[in-house]
Amino acid sequence: MTASLDLAGIGIGPFNLSLAAQLDSIDGPEVRFFDRRSRFDWHPGMMLPGVELQTSFLKDLVTATNPTSPWSFVAYLVAHKRFYEFLNADFEAVPRREFARYLAWVAENLPTLRFGREVREVGFDGHVFTLSFDNSQQSARNLSVGVGLVPYTPAWAEPVLGSRVFHSCEATHRLSSAQGRCITVVGGGQSGAEIVLHLLSVAPADAEITWISRRPNFQPLDDTPFTNELFTPDYMERFHALAEPRRRTAVARQKLAGDGISDSTLRAIYRRLYEIRHLSADGPQVNLLPHREVLDLAQEGEETRLVMRNGFDGGIEMVNADTLVLATGYGFDLPQCLSPLKTRLTLDESGLPRLRADFSALWDGPADRRIFALNAGRFSHGIAEPQLSLMAWRSAVIANALTGRRHFDLEQPREPLVQWTADDLGAFAADALNLRA
Missing domain, CATH: 3.50.50.60 (FAD/NAD(P)-binding domain)
Structure with a gap:
């Protein structure tokens, strides 16, 4: 050794x-x-x-x-x-x-x-x-x-993983040989959106592309200035000091701050859909299905069928997929x-x-x-x-x-831009009093 x-x-x-x-x-x-x-x-x-x-x-x-x-x-x-x-x-x-x-x-x-x-x-x-x-x-x-x-695969998909059902982490290698007419993408985050945009550009005219998301709509990344304060050392240090239940609640509220779709990707998809609907006679058929939760999957021969609950009207729906791409994230x-x-x-x-x-x-x-x-x-x-x-x-x-030493200077401003905690507000008020004095 x-x-x-x-x-x-x-x-x-x-x-x-x-x-x-x-x-x-x-x-x-x-x-x-x-x-x-x-x-x-x-x-x-x-x-x-x-x-x-x-x-x-x-x-x-x-x-x-x-x-x-x-x-x-x-x-x-x-x-x-x-x-x-x-x-x-x-x-x-x-x-x-x-x-x-x-x-x-x-x-x-x-x-x-x-x-x-x-x-x-x-x-x-x-x-x-x-x-x-x-x-x-x-x-x-x-x-x-x-x-x-590691790639996350929903339990309903695990039994049928293979050349026709695969995670988005394999998209580059698998999509070029996708089989069948109907290609379905499950997942409403950035990876799912990128795959849909790619398919809209390369799929033949007789293809059918279906995009399923559990989210209420195809939602954008919140990349605004004050949301980006969540991505600073100031905020991370204060977040770590919270009790665990508060941390978990905050993470759930902040989903779109780190797991939404880029505006540029959403615009590109919408513009391509516009071209297909109004300017082109040879685009693929496209089905956009937000607010759907996939409940089960059945495979009969070469055909895969998804069973979904529609969160908008409560109905139960089915779609067929010859190729199924799971843009279901990682864990x-x-x-x-x-x-x-x-x-x-x-x-x-x-x-x-x-x-x-x-x-x-x-x-x-x-x-x-x-x-x-x-x-x-x-x-x-x-x-x-x-x-x-x-x-x-x-x-x-x-x-x-x-x-065991401060090789990197990681000291943050004494007064954070956003006063996240009561201590921050107290320090801010004390400084203001000192300035007036």
Whole structure:
């Protein structure tokens, strides 16, 4: 076994990649990040033509807390001699393919990443964590778990998954060979909308495209300024201090702040529907079915039939689908390699690790042996935690916790723009009194 690391990262997605990029600016800590894949590849199954980010490119791996880092998106543009062309393109939103190439560029150049190394099992001997690979072991004093979310498949669809019924994470590879005339997409978020827009562009005239959403309508992402205050360190710190029932209620209310459809995507879909209805004689038939909850699915030979409840009028409806795409989202699941530690973790009612403010999981081991969980804090840190928006800040928080010093300056303004708590209001009032005095 090689010498112990200060931190071993399990999984190399954007979040652990951000942590690796931030730690690259710190001399001292011995860290390695491991992934079973042979190379970095971000959501290849969802790289449909024209898809865009829903967040600013400035919310990259590092810029929010380390703007001079060589691993910023701007540094990537400069390194590839496309800075001015990127500016001149004046993108309304950055192409997701561009951001994926940026992430891959960082992954190709960071020296602490190890691809093709699958962590089979993680144990704890009372002093250090032990990571077991196929033919070797590695010990580490701390862990960072960033394996990403897993596709969520509704129970009614699980028995029929295959070439005709598949999750949206496989869309790029599967849609080109979609079978049959009727293609149905279930899911009213951004992924479902992107797939529908793609189908409206490529489906033949005799195709029938059906879009089903449980939401009351095809609803836009709330990307307005005060809603975006939910995606700030100020808000996340205050959210974490709330009692858990209040946090869960807040997350439910804020769904469209992080899980709606981009305005540009909705406009593009509507304009294409206008063309099909009024300007073209060869467009596919389109059925738009919001406010429907799929109750069951039956498969007879090559035919799949969905049974739905209409939330608008209460009726029961059926639709047929030759190909069914499940844009039903993702969920957190502890990786199998952590099974030996699962009973030592404190889990919430959703099966998620309970996290401290520094994103380390509560467990029964020594306080100085931490398991940092990335993308597991929706109910502990808020709706921004599973998204790209605060990954640079979160990585800086973890880096400071790991080193035990304030390498990154994370101090927030004493007076937040929005007074979320009674303490905020009290501080604001006290400052106002001091100014008048």
